[in-house]
Amino acid sequence: MxxxxxxxxxxxxxxxxxxxxxxxxxxxxxxxxxxxxxxxxxxxxxxxxxxxxxxxxxxxxxxxxxxxxxxxxxxxxxxxxxxxxxxxxxxxxxxxxxxxxxxxxxxxxxxxxxxxxxxxxxxxxxxxxPGPRAGMSLYRNDNYTDPYSAGVVTLPLGSPLFVGVSAPEAASDRLAVILENCYSTPSAKPDHYPRFSLIQNRCPSNRRLVKVEEGGPSLPGRFTVLVNLFSGHYDPIFLHCSLSVCDPTQAACSQSCRSRLSRSVALDDPLTIGPISWKKVTESTP
Structure with missing residues (x-):
């Protein structure tokens, strides 16, 4: 302070x-x-x-x-x-x-x-x-009212995961949270490779797998992702997101796709949440 x-x-x-x-x-x-x-x-x-x-x-x-x-x-x-x-x-x-x-x-x-x-x-x-400090949560439902408890989240392949990102210290009815870039890695370290892009320059990287909700004043940044084997293996994954906090009356304060990186990223480091694990489907033997 x-x-x-x-x-x-x-x-x-x-x-x-x-x-x-x-x-x-x-x-x-x-x-x-x-x-x-x-x-x-x-x-x-x-x-x-x-x-x-x-x-x-x-x-x-x-x-x-x-x-x-x-x-x-x-x-x-x-x-x-x-x-x-x-x-x-x-x-x-x-x-x-x-x-x-x-x-x-x-x-x-x-x-x-x-x-x-x-x-x-x-x-x-x-x-x-101090600048705003954000948080990220995983939810069971699309109205973002039923969060998963802390710890490993285990899901069947192809099931939806609802992700909410918020900056509570800066929250008011005048500010909006915008998702800039989100991706998954097999590690809790944001700089780990390989990484699978989910949102890039505010835009879904694959619209079949990712849907980004339009944010607004007093609302968190929200997106839905269909969980898949992003790395090609049954390794647990971690989600990482960077975001902006901005005045929604400004033209640039929108979840609309951008052709280049925004300079209004409010956090030096991405947010991280996980691990997310898988329910493996096993075949029954005759």
Whole structure:
């Protein structure tokens, strides 16, 4: 995780993988004539969750859109922004007194090749969080609601296997998961050979064996593969996938086939799941 810490009354900010944490020093607020007990985020119901060593800490967990958090995205970054409001101790003889505002933003890279952004989002204190960490699961059904338990999955040849890939830390109703490249190998190592291509440049390598579902906001990347002896032997196989996390309002954020590799792959290493083994068919002797 990353943090930006400023002097004085500026917020101290931590941008975690599944949370944002921001705090102000009580002593600095009081020295500026502000009332620490009046602090809240954009949603007035979101008050400090804890006080530790003179710090008033706010924590925004999963579902970062809570507490009035705003989300903006582009092709390379997702930015989560909010503001701490603090009111003066003196209320001004019955007149409305505007609160002091302390804006903050956490920036999460969606593009592994993106340059660290200039830390100046609307004058806010800004932190850069870790990139999205994805997961891959195998399912028994085509509505992706019945996952296999961890361990070896054993299937008859030619049976369908439903694969779902998601990046939960970056998930929101504004982001989509796109499958870039998927393949199988007889080893858990992604760089092992031989490898059998399932999806290449977002497109099924063999439409008779692979069907790729169109993704969308808050949906995982999903595809169906008919399990076969990809290597020509009854060796267990492992599946490996790389993916992108992107803004679906952008034209390039689509599961449509591409003529060249996308530069918006969000993960340095492919995801891996397996092993998948086989139910061998034996002939009965007369």
């Amino acid at each position: 990353s943090a930006v810490v400023a002097d004085g009354t500026a917020p101290e900010l931590v941008c975690g993988r599944r949370f944002m944490q921001v705090g102000l020093r009580r002593a600095h607020l009081e020295a500026g004539g502000l009332d620490p007990s009046s602090t809240h985020l954009a949603d007035t119901r979101c008050t400090p969750r804890q006080e530790n060593q003179d710090m008033l800490w706010f924590v925004v967990w999963d579902g970062w859109q809570s507490c009035g958090t705003k989300i903006t995205t582009n092709s390379t970054h997702a930015i989560y922004s909010n503001t701490i409001f603090v009111y003066p101790v003196a209320l001004g003889n019955g007149n409305v007194v505007l609160p002091e505002r302390f804006p903050f933003s956490c920036v999460y890279l969606l593009d592994a090749e993106a340059i660290r952004p200039d830390l100046s989002v609307e004058g806010a204190v800004v932190g850069v969080g």
